[in-house]
Amino acid sequence: MRIGLLTEGGYPYVSGEAGLWCDRLVRGLEHHEFDIYALSRSEHEEDEGWVPLPPQVGRVRTAPLWETVDDGIVHGRRARRRFDECYRELATALCTAAPGDPARSSEGEPEGQPEGQSALEADRFASALYGLAELARAEGGLPTALRSENAVRALERACRAPGAHRSAREARVPDLLAAAARLERALRPLSLDWYEDDDLGSVDLCHATSGGTGALPGLLARHFCDVPLLVTEYGVRLRTHYLTEPDSSPAIRSLLAAFHRRLAAETYRRAAVVTPGNSHARRWQERCGADRARLRTVHPGMDAAPFAEAGESPECADPQTLVWVGRVEPAKDLVSLLHAFAEIRRSEPGSRLRIVGAPCGPEGVAYLAHCKGLAAQLFPDEADGPHSVGRNPVSFEEIGGPELPSRADAYASGALVVLSSVVEGFPTGLVEAMFCGRATVSTDVGAVVEAIGGTGLVVPPRNPRALAEACVALLRDPERRERLGAAARARALELFTVEQNIAAFHGIYLEILSRTPVHRVVLDDTGEPLPFGVPAEAHVPGRWSDATARIAARGGPGWATDGGPVRATTPVSAAEGASR
Secondary structure (H helix, E strand, O other), X not given: OEEEEEEEOEOOEOOOEXXXXXXXXXXXXXXXXXXXXXXXXXXXXXXXXXXXXXXOEEEEEEEEXXXXXXXXXXXXXXXXXXXXXXXXXXXXXHHEOOOOOOOOOOOOOXXXXXXXXXXXXXXXXXXXXXXXXXXXXHHOOOHHHHOOHHHHHHHHHHHHOXXXXXXXXXXXXXXXXXXXXXXXXXXXXXXOOOOOOOOHHHOXXXXXXXXXXXXXXXXXXXXXXXXXXXXXXXXXXXXXHHHOOOOOOHHHHHHHHHHHHHHHHHHHHHOOXXXXXXXXXXXXXXXXXXXXXXEOXXXXXXXXXXXXXXXXXXXXXXXXXXXXXXXXXXXXXXXXXXXXXXXXXXHOOOOEEEEEOOEOHHHHHHHHHHHHHHHHHHOOOEOOOOOOOOEOOEEEEOOOOOOOOOHHHHHHOEEEEEEOOOOOOOOHHHHHHHHOOOEEEEEOOOOHHHHHOXXXXXXXXXXXXXXXXXHHHHHOXXXXXXXXXXXHHHHHHHHOEHHHHHHHHHHHHHHHHHOOEOOOOEEOOOOOEOOOXXXXXXXXXXOOOOOOOOOOOOOOOOOOOOOOOEEOOOOOOHHHHHOO
């Protein structure tokens, strides 16, 4: 089948997020054809180029979200009136308080909305969104209109209207200008020319590798061409927005959060299947309105081969060494880990702690310096004798050095792997430790419990004493440590490999297609139907209207009258597709 893979700030760019699992998915499903539709987030991302693409990638279309676009389009009076109507409805849907929203005014208004009113606001958002999409398709784009004075004024009127939540009503002119600019970037996929019959309209399935703006092209392909949509979220975009907007004003945060919340709800409502990467993401999706019947948990697939040697030789580990591996940043709470290690040293004086990882951004650099200073205060350099050089029992190292050339070597160096985070999504580092057959002690955050099951110890976050007690218990019991490590490796090999991830998505592709009427007949070079050109799982309801019909309509502009057969030709090269 032909898959339209939708990415934002990811594959096929070298520095993109989630690029590794997308590349493994495309390469693993070598019997399917993939068209890549990528939204880039920065000029740096584009300058670094693409990863090498496999032959099953037939075409790559890209569009930037980071640059200001001047389309030069002058809209007529009717188009301007239609735009004002749709944008006003969109702004009203964003400014109206959501059910249970505490940010209601104290002027006698209720704290929540009735269920019917909530559904009305969701329909209002969807109607406005698709209205803007249809206008953009007819007019050739809307970037300038979305940044216009009319858009800002419509947003201002919605913020000042009765029923708007309190933070929106407090928006000032700079807040409105900033919010309108951010909304224009988020809505930029509306103006793309990807939704014709020979683009996303010709694929069998759209697979969005994230929610939010990255899934918007899939929503529009479903709206215009009735192409089924699959949405995969290993990190919920709405949750990411809440965690990464601390410096914006309350009004901007409120408006953007409302937009992402409404967009997430519409995406989950229209998707044929939604695949969270873990139960933590699944709970967020259900809270945002996802139908449980459409949810399929698909754990991330990781390559177990680099960790095989360490996993098969657990006896090589230093029985007194604890290892922490990851990005150095405040969310990892290394301060609590250092205080916990101070307690461990009182019970096990010979123990060592290796902190392996590089800082993440300027904040990470400052945090690493703080942790090094704290370690120097808590653990003065110790010497084994009067004639030996003292050393600190805590070491800060990075992957790539002579002692730790790879992550597998880092995990293999210790008998116990520790995770002390206060915020965590899916704990990739823990799964790597499980591949290495190491017992783990972790804080109960994110999807940690789901990942390790019963193969490790779990303690509350920000509790150094509990963390220390769990570590001491395993340091003093090597047999238990070995049993937990073996069970962890078996669990990881069963649930978190690339093979299980690819098999799961292959099954979901077939499941979606089996419920979707076929919309095209594939012809060979002679003009005859190509045998098995359409997967056997697809079906056509009813009968053909006449014997000469070559294409079936699924609805949407152009299908019923203009659509021609799709010919089975050699796929367009990725480089040629990217230049379109």
